[in-house]
Amino acid sequence: MNVKPETRIFSVAPMMDWTDRHCRFFHRHLSRHALLFTEMVTSAALIRGGADWLLNYNDEVEHPIAAQLGGSDPQELAAATALCAKFGYDEINLNVGCPSDRVQSGRFGACLMAEPELVADCVRAMRDATDKPITVKCRIGIDDQDSETDLRHFVDHMLEAKVDALYVHARKAWLKGLSPKENREVPPLDYDRVYRLKKHVGDLPILINGGIETIEQCKTHLEHVDGVMLGRAAYHNPGLLRDVDARFYGDDQEPISLESLCEVMMNYAEIQMTKGSKLNQIVRHMLGLGYGKPGARRYRQLLTVETVKPGASPHLIAEAFEILRQGETMAQAS
Incomplete structure (x- = not known):
């Protein structure tokens, strides 16, 4: 190609x-x-x-x-x-x-x-x-x-x-x-x-x-x-x-949903961590996903502070994404 x-x-x-x-x-x-x-x-x-x-x-x-x-x-x-x-x-x-x-x-x-x-x-x-x-x-x-x-x-x-x-x-x-x-x-x-x-x-x-x-x-x-x-x-x-x-x-396919993206990145992190990558090395690129959204500060905190602690798990990605999801729901309700 x-x-x-x-x-x-x-x-x-x-x-x-x-x-x-x-x-x-x-x-x-x-x-x-x-x-x-x-x-x-x-x-x-x-x-x-x-x-x-x-x-x-x-x-x-x-x-x-x-x-x-x-x-x-x-x-x-x-x-x-x-x-x-x-x-x-x-x-x-x-x-x-x-x-x-x-x-x-x-x-x-x-x-x-x-x-x-x-x-x-x-x-x-x-x-x-x-x-x-x-x-x-x-x-x-x-x-x-x-x-x-x-x-x-x-x-x-x-x-x-x-x-x-x-x-x-x-x-x-x-x-x-x-x-x-x-x-x-x-x-x-x-x-x-x-x-x-x-x-x-x-x-x-x-x-x-x-x-x-x-x-x-x-x-x-x-x-x-x-x-x-x-x-x-x-x-x-x-x-x-x-x-x-x-x-x-001109691609009218729906962009990936927050839920699907969360699952993809969790699975990816699990695989990469078995190969020696650290969780914070992976999730640092995702910090900007909360840009301008409710809950962005807590989202970033989870992905920066918590992911460097001993035993940090890819499930932190799910916790962080849940914060964004809740923020989107609140924004839509208002």
């Missing part, structure tokens, strides 16, 4: 320490169609023997799924791409957008926007290693290299390398002086620049990312670009994923 262009209309962004396999399992039961991403994995870590652990995922549940790689050595990235393809990922994405010091020290992430020729060589090498789609996630600029001309120069090299799609975070990145968190908030968003980029590239799919928080905002962006990517909004308010299939994929 390869990612089709229409699949990318909605995706959940790759986020370090967040979009792990437990998170993706949970998100997949909220949306059957959204494209999910792994956390960024370095090509070096994969080819040095970490593939079995780093690329492991639930093949029966998580598709469509893209693997995101970090690296700058074309041959190394080609080898890592081949491993991702072997594991059955539907798309392989190259990170050219992360601004953290740790990433820069390894010469990958956003600093590579200063070297479009090298990124193009990486894309070509990755394409030669698989028939899976090869995509790039980037910013609209870095440091003082942030003009529209600079962005188009970078993207023209991606076009020449025959990249399959570009995910564009609509902020520049400051490589020095700002933390990764500040780089998600301080540089101003410039959606119009991404819209103009779409006109410049023609048929190449452009997917927009950065500061998008609601389904209605997604619909507005889709009037100008081919897809939207949500990160923290989808994580902190995962309930919005329940509307994705109907709003973007």
Whole structure:
């Protein structure tokens, strides 16, 4: 299975320490169609023997799924791409957008926007290693290299390398002086620049990312670009994923009920705990399900405080979900 262009209309962004396999399992039961991403994995870590652990995922549940790689050595990235393809990922994405010091020290992430020729060589090498789609996630600029001309120069090299799609975070990145968190908030968003980029590239799919928080905002962006990517909004308010299939994929099947989701996650937690996972590692991705709902505080307390205690059981999930159910019932009655 390869990612089709229409699949990318909605995706959940790759986020370090967040979009792990437990998170993706949970998100997949909220949306059957959204494209999910792994956390960024370095090509070096994969080819040095970490593939079995780093690329492991639930093949029966998580598709469509893209693997995101970090690296700058074309041959190394080609080898890592081949491993991702072997594991059955539907798309392989190259990170050219992360601004953290740790990433820069390894010469990958956003600093590579200063070297479009090298990124193009990486894309070509990755394409030669698989028939899976090869995509790039980037910013609209870095440091003082942030003009529209600079962005188009970078993207023209991606076009020449025959990249399959570009995910564009609509902020520049400051490589020095700002933390990764500040780089998600301080540089101003410039959606119009991404819209103009779409006109410049023609048929190449452009997917927009950065500061998008609601389904209605997604619909507005889709009037100008081919897809939207949500990160923290989808994580902190995962309930919005329940509307994705109907709003973007024309799927009129009812979203999963709270009761069914509870049963799924309890069963999953029981299985994963026999394999060594801790309950709090699984349920931490579910905290946002109470976003804006009555009882959300108690719900979060159960899933944070109680799940780390000795002997904590997946039945805590049922207790937490019951709080949400009661809150919904009270809200409907009022």
